[in-house]
Amino acid sequence: MKWTPTAIALALSAPADALLRFPCAQLVIDRLDPLVTPGTAPSPHLHQILGGNSFNVTMNIEKDMPKESTCTSCQFSEDFSNYWTATLYFKAKNGTYKRVGQKPNVGFDGVNGGMTVYYMQDGLYNFAQTSKVTAFKPGFRMFVGDVNARTPEQIERFRQLTFTCLQDMNTRDPQTLDFPTKPCPAGIMTAVRFPTCWDGVNLDSPDHMAHMAYPEYGTFESGGPCPASHPVRMPQLFYEVIWDTKPFNDKSLWPDDGSQPFVWSFGDGTGYANHGDYLFGWQGDALQRAMDSPCYQNCPTLKTQNAAAMNKCTVPRVVREDIDGWVRELPGGHQANYRK
Template sequence: MKWNTLTSLALFAPSHVVALLRFPCGQLMVDRVDPLVNPGMAPSPHLHQIVGGNAFNVTMDPSKDMPGESTCTTCQFSEDFSNYWTAVLYFKARNGTYKRVPQKQNVGFEGVNGGMTVYYMQDGLYNFQQTSKVTAFKPGFRMYIGDVNARTREEAERFRQLTYTCLENMNTRDPQTLDFPNKPCPAGIMTALRFPTCWDGKNLDSPDHMEHMAYPEFGTFETGGPCPASHPVRMGQLFYEVIWDTSKFNNKADWPADGSQPFVWSFGDGTGYANHGDYVFGWQGDALQRALDSPCYQNCPTLKSQNNAAMNACKKPGFVKEDIDGWVSILPGGHVANYRK
């Protein structure tokens, strides 16, 4: 069963809903660092927007106690010092200059600065009966999803649920596409990143940060397909929604003269097929497993919450000093918009 609006789910979700965690995380920093793909490198090749615990750093040494090193988090649940990050969206004007697109929160999370909405689920977003037993991620766990080099639909289809929605209003959720919307979107563009849900049960990471995880043998997490024998442990689904406020860039007179869509990822992808995201686990103790095992929807009684002011107050100074807010002739890291390999 699909919802038509986020608010309808909140209003009609039955009282026995189990473990559908949905919460806002404000902006921690926007910087050219990526400790998962490019550990130790500052600046890293392209710009990212990062949310979560303030222990985020250039190396993110997996041997260290991530939750213990953080003193605050930009996420609603104050026991969650994980870090979640994606690339940054830019607008390319007709004159060839670029401007970073700001982010805004989902309906119901107004007042939280930028960032994203994070989900942890047992049975998928559209299933009210969140009753399956799933395993929480472990200390030291990390993963990545997507392909920064993808420029064709075929390459993007390897990843089953990395999509875009052109928001007619803030409650729009369909249709979803693999590439950038090709028309002005009145309320912005939402990117959705659903991570694989089957773990090999052994490795907290892998060389490409993906091999230790897999999709179900068929279908998606929501369809309930079984995990492959190589990855037998069924995890909760981690899911990001990032809303890019493209409304101020909707004047088609500013778009490319040929009428093509004007948005580009911070590493130069103008197709949208290279959508990707990163995750480093950082929940305190057994907080995430307790939440996944307990009846809760959004506001989970087993977890400690903090208010908007506390989320917004958690900040991290940038590692790389460069202009990320003004109009620029080239993207940070020397990238330009490209549409094919």
Template sequence: MKWNSAATLALLAPSNVLALLRFPCAQLVIDRLDPLVNPGQAPSPHLHQILGGNAFNTTMDPSKDMPKESTCTSCQFSEDFSNYWTAVLYFKAKNGTYKRVPQIPNSGFEGVNGGMTVYYMQDGLYNFQQTSKVTAFKPGFRMYIGDVNARTKEQMEKFRQLTYTCLENINTRDPQTLDFPTKPCKTGIMTALRFPTCWDGKNLDSPDHMAHMAYPESGTFESGGPCPASHPVRMPQLFYEVIWDTSKFNNKADWPADGSQPFVWSFGDGTGYANHAGDYLFGWQDDSLQRAMDSPCYQNCPTLKTQNAQAMNKCTVKRRVNEDIDSWVKELPGGHQANYRK
């Protein structure tokens, strides 16, 4: 199954573009921590790549003021001390060993250390004017998207628009698929991760970290679909793009002998359907995100303070869990093996 998408934003955006908050975040740390799903656990069950404010820790107490706890951020906008994280991609070789796949910066963000591209949008990718009004996330807000146990298309389709793109070059955006590409990808694999956009207006979190948010009642955020009555507050579209440099693993002689695709998520999913999309902890300083949503801009925003790639790359934290994440290993961190069935 394939999704249609917007073509490369950097190429198609009109010269007088007014809006589309799009920015890079460098890698803060790669660690086996997940304070949203597994608070207090070190190590958490599987490995994550984490970005944003350096106050990131094993618990992330929601009663604390995250912006004031952090002293730096790995994101371009220096008022954004939020934390963003996803699972990590691995390559499984024919001999059964695994190697972590590194990340590379998106088009236009050269010099940023891995990480990913983050979007906050009022009207979706196609509308560069971004004229709709949205309510920014509130202090203490957090959410999660994905299902680590999904192994079929039917199981993952409740999460809309979690996709993969096999990159011919850094600007490739189509076609998008719901499962892993089955052929070598010249430049890498991009995962596109779109969060739900309708809030219940009351809860900053929920037991599963998803129920306080919902997708539009019909259509999509991009098509202007209305929010359901249970979740009436329209919030920004939070959207991650992560580019995994799978090009170093394109020699099919190293792929599994049966010809199956060789990539697996750090929690063991080898189908791609689990696409453990992402976790989000809001941490913008004061009303900076709402200001940006009310005064739309594209990348360079006069209402926000911007830092360069050197400053982003400098903001890191020491790993809490001491384990080998760079060598070839016989099992994924946490003892996982590639799993193709639920």
């Protein structure tokens, strides 16, 4: 799981000016996590998973995922990566829980739930995208967040994981680190921004985070430099997930004490434990080719597929349990918990 300095130098010499923004439909909702708990079925909590249909309980790093997959639930048909997050639940006054569905972002009508994925050279609102970045390599994987965080202090190092209370589908600010405290007219959007600086050697690390870092100061968007320990600038991988909380916006359904009723599938009721997982699986040099080409959303160097094809790519659930009805406990036996 090493990458040579010569290969790094060659990759960094390429020009770049692309911003990829695309939808991925739901591949499966299941209690599997081949990154954090490989080989374990069921995993401790429920996830919503997108991407290539080679997704399985182990995801052996030695295998070539693009060759294992026969379809992808993402718009770019050369992208067999897997992207996943925890799922969101509503807790009713009687203590039962109901899973919150997802809906597509603006411009992606017809896509079955899922989320929006970005790969960027520069900040989201910089359409020039002129910085040079090195695409992720086969076998690369990473995680961001802290599933045990329940206080502002514990989430301080993960300030790139946010919530937006959508007034309409175009709302993007303000962003908070905890769950919104009032009903959101168009739903709740979670944002997961992964670190962008690589150590240049390891495709993974024991905690799936140490091989990556955020800029030494500033942010990716402000052009902050990578630290000397992690000198290779990679694309900003960024998820936007829109949770359809509108069916639960009747304030009479909310707790009498005025607290907010949403919890992550592992029980976190603060929102501070927001997190995301990524397994790279682009075919050949497709991602680097896109990063080196001028394109936004629709990239001429990549093959695309329509919403029907994205929606058609699914895999059967491995763990059979009720994920659609009202339940007395969250999958895995979790109950809502709040600040420590």
